[in-house]
Amino acid sequence: MTAPQPDDRLNRVFAALSDPIRRDIVARLSLADATVGELAEPYEVSTQAVSKHLKVLEDAGLVSRSRDAQKRPCHLEAEVFDLMTKWIERYRRQAEERFTRLDALLAAMDDTDTQDTREEGAAS
Amino acid sequence: MTAPQPDDRLNRVFAALSDPIRRDIVARLSLADATVGELAEPYEVSTQAVSKHLKVLEDAGLVSRSRDAQKRPCHLEAEVFDLMTKWIERYRRQAEERFTRLDALLAAMDDTDTQDTREEGAAS
DNA sequence: GTCTTGCTCAACCAAATGGTTGCAAACGAG
DNA sequence: CTCGTTTGCAACCATTTGGTTGAGCAAGAC
Numbered sequence: 001m002t003a004p005q006p007d008d009r010l011n012r013v014f015a016a017l018s019d020p021i022r023r024d025i026v027a028r029l030s031l032a033d034a035t036v037g038e039l040a041e042p043y044e045v046s047t048q049a050v051s052k053h054l055k056v057l058e059d060a061g062l063v064s065r066s067r068d069a070q071k072r073p074c075h076l077e078a079e080v081f082d083l084m085t086k087w088i089e090r091y092r093r094q095a096e097e098r099f100t101r102l103d104a105l106l107a108a109m110d111d112t113d114t115q116d117t118r119e120e121g122a123a124s
Numbered sequence: 125m126t127a128p129q130p131d132d133r134l135n136r137v138f139a140a141l142s143d144p145i146r147r148d149i150v151a152r153l154s155l156a157d158a159t160v161g162e163l164a165e166p167y168e169v170s171t172q173a174v175s176k177h178l179k180v181l182e183d184a185g186l187v188s189r190s191r192d193a194q195k196r197p198c199h200l201e202a203e204v205f206d207l208m209t210k211w212i213e214r215y216r217r218q219a220e221e222r223f224t225r226l227d228a229l230l231a232a233m234d235d236t237d238t239q240d241t242r243e244e245g246a247a248s
Numbered sequence: 249g250t251c252t253t254g255c256t257c258a259a260c261c262a263a264a265t266g267g268t269t270g271c272a273a274a275c276g277a278g
Numbered sequence: 279c280t281c282g283t284t285t286g287c288a289a290c291c292a293t294t295t296g297g298t299t300g301a302g303c304a305a306g307a308c
Binding site (some may be wrong): 145169171176180194 | 263267
């Protein structure tokens with residue numbers, strides 16, 4: 001808890017969103033804050049199960065909970081989304097770059113006929 | 125497999141990326157295609173374990189495998205990333221919108237004093 | 249005070265996950 | 279054909295996960 005390393009964070013965030021109920025909860029919380037009971041109502045699972053899901057989302061940093069009498073209003077923390085999009089975009093861009101480089105290589109090969117094409121060696 | 129519904133897809137993609145080894149594999153495949161053995165080398169787990177990880181990534185649609193003699197070169201399919209970013213961006217935008225609307229509402233309330241403020245009703 | 253509501257905690261259970269080992273298939277090399 | 283290399287599959291094991299039920303706590307309602 002003291003040092004939430006980005007790696008650990010990413011583990012939890014991706015894992016949290018791998019469950020359809022939790023994704024649905026996030027979707028609904030993006031529209032409005034809600035209590036545990038309100039969130040649990042549409043699903044056929046018990047309130048306790050939803051409470052567990054909320055805990056997973058909270059541990060991932062996706063949801064924060066305050067107090068209002070007995071109720072525990074849940075609030076979406078959209079900030080964490082950035083962590084994911086940064087990770088995803090980084091490697092997507094890298095892959096796309098590689099793709100365009102491959103295109104260029106193929107074009108060059110087409111020019112210089114069938115020469116020795118040592119280029120894409122192992123990236124050790 | 126016949127009808128990979130987007131929901132199911134998202135389950136698998138998010139779950140696949142919730143493991144640090146699998147994220148690392150994706151990161152390395154974004155630089156260059158690689159065989160199972162090459163991918164397994166840096167880790168302390170067995171080749172079979174990495175083979176399993178590759179299967180998870182393949183089932184999620186993140187990786188495709190071709191054949192070259194005994195080797196099975198792995199290739200990153202960056203397309204699936206879009207599915208995630210679309211999902212994420214959708215709800216992040218929604219949350220941000222709500223945030224700015226709340227700001228506006230507060231400003232309006234400050235103007236018109238304490239009127240009836242029915243706005244954020246349940247999202248049935 | 250007692251009651252009811254809203255939620256969490258604890259114990260338990262079945263299924264999935266991530267790892268292991270051993271074996272077999274596919275393929276090129278000799 | 280036989281051998282080594284690379285990979286996938288099956289069985290097994292420990293841990294995690296997503297669900298259940300039952301009890302308990304906190305806070306307004308009576």
